[in-house]
Amino acid sequence: MILAPMQGLTEVLFRRVFYRHFAGLFNYAVAPFVSLTHGNLADATKKIDDLLPDANRDSMPVVPQILGKEPTEFVELANRLCDLGYTEINWNLGCPMRKVAAKHRGSGMLPYPDELRHVLDQVVPAIRVSLSIKMRLGLTNRDEIFALVPILNDYPIANVTIHPRIGRQQYTGHVDLETFARVKPLLKHSVIYNGDITTLEEYKTIVGRFTDLFDVMIGRGILYDPTLPLQIKQNRKFSAEEKKLSTTTFIADLINEIDRRLPTDEAKLRKTKEYWCLISRSLPITEQQARSVLHATTLAETQQLIFNFIQ
Ligand SMILES: Cc1cc2nc3c(=O)[nH]c(=O)nc-3n(C[C@H](O)[C@H](O)[C@H](O)COP(=O)(O)O)c2cc1C
Structure with missing residues (x-):
């Protein structure tokens, strides 16, 4: 199980408290994104405080996440995080915020396969960490992901987390398990499922249907019921x-x-x-x-x- 990144919620303060009460349940947490602002890493510097090894000592392992698409800044930040001891960086291709998506960042990159290839071409050979990706099915159309799969398959990517909604949905409606089922076997990378797991039954439905998942990532379900990971671990519904x-x-x-x-x-x-x-x-x-x-x-x-x- 992986703790999902949730800006404003799953920063180090929460991760540490959670770990004190429920140690060892999450394999790791993906931290809320650090944003690249073109030519300005000021925001990143503030956010890196959340990722300093000292602050994260009594907590679960963490994979930092980057939001943005400027290759030079991406590489600079990824390598700074490498210097702090991180070995994997997650790239956010799921953020649904309109302001973000309008700049082809987060889920806004999903309709543009050529831009994805351009960033991967520049970034993958230049970073000293492995790269994982967290994405949605598309920005405005659930089939956008199918044009991205052959590109993702061309690069050494540690794993791909899919939250099977489109960006325009934000967090409304349902996860689209049918499209997830169609796309998963096409990806040659390890796949992590994410979205709408809030009970033991929902967890079992997902891992029962998709038996070869690399892992499952849970976000809001942890806040709705902090005992959920323990119930999953013990495979038993709590009273x-x-x-x-x-x-x-x-x-x-x-x-x-x-x-x-x-x-x-x-x-x-x-x-x-x-x-x-x-x-x-x-x-x-x-x-x-x-x-x-x-x-x-x-x-x-x-x-x-x-x-x-x-x-
Ligand atoms: C308040 C909030 C903040 C979020 N921040 C991030 C983020 O920083 N990076 C990211 O990749 N996803 C972010 N997400 C999306 C979650 O990681 C996750 O993909 C989404 O909530 C679906 O999973 P869930 O149903 O288990 O919560 C955020 C979601 C919420 C509700």
Whole structure:
């Protein structure tokens, strides 16, 4: 199992807390993307703090991810990450944000096979790390991926993660398992499945149908139910009581860590509520109860309401 990159959610703070409670369940995490801005690696430098080996010491192994398509900057950043000790870099070809896609980055690269080949031609021979790719089926059409497969097959790529949606869908609608089933055997690389696994049953459906997957990547499902990887590992659905026991101590630790690590009350409040919106689904409380926390205006009040629910 691999922890999916989720910008604002699965940075090192979360990864460390998760590891403290559920060590050894994920083979590794792909970190949220570091963006290349043409001619300016300033954003990258800020994001690299998240990837410093010291910060990641008591945590799961990490593969950094790059978003962008400028070969020179890509190589420079990848080799900087190599100097930090990383051996694999993941390239983001899935980001659905319109602003990003409009510049042919993320899922915006998917309709342009020639551009993909151009970047791979420049980047693959010049980086000192192996390259993996995380992609969707296309930007506007699920068949775009079929023109990309022969190109991907021409390069030594460590693995390809497919989230079988198109960029325009963002996170709506359903994953397209039929197209995933058609494209998977055409790729000569190891394939990782990603998308909409939120229960043990959904995990079993995927690995039961696609028996030769290299691995499975899970994102939002971890926040909806932090015990999901343990249930998968033990191949057993947890009772509500078991879930509550593990989840509440995990949430308490996460909230405390946000309080300790973030610089201002405003940032702490925003981040606490951001996690709460997702992670409150793992608790046996009503939607109305979960929403009541979002009405709190101070950090202390927000924390108190959450702690009342997880006692
Ligand atoms: C808030 C949020 C942030 C995300 N950030 C990234 C990212 O930085 N890089 C990336 O490749 N995918 C990113 N994704 C996509 C997820 O990695 C994953 O592909 C998607 O959520 C589908 O998997 P899931 O259904 O298991 O969550 C993000 C998704 C969400 C919801």
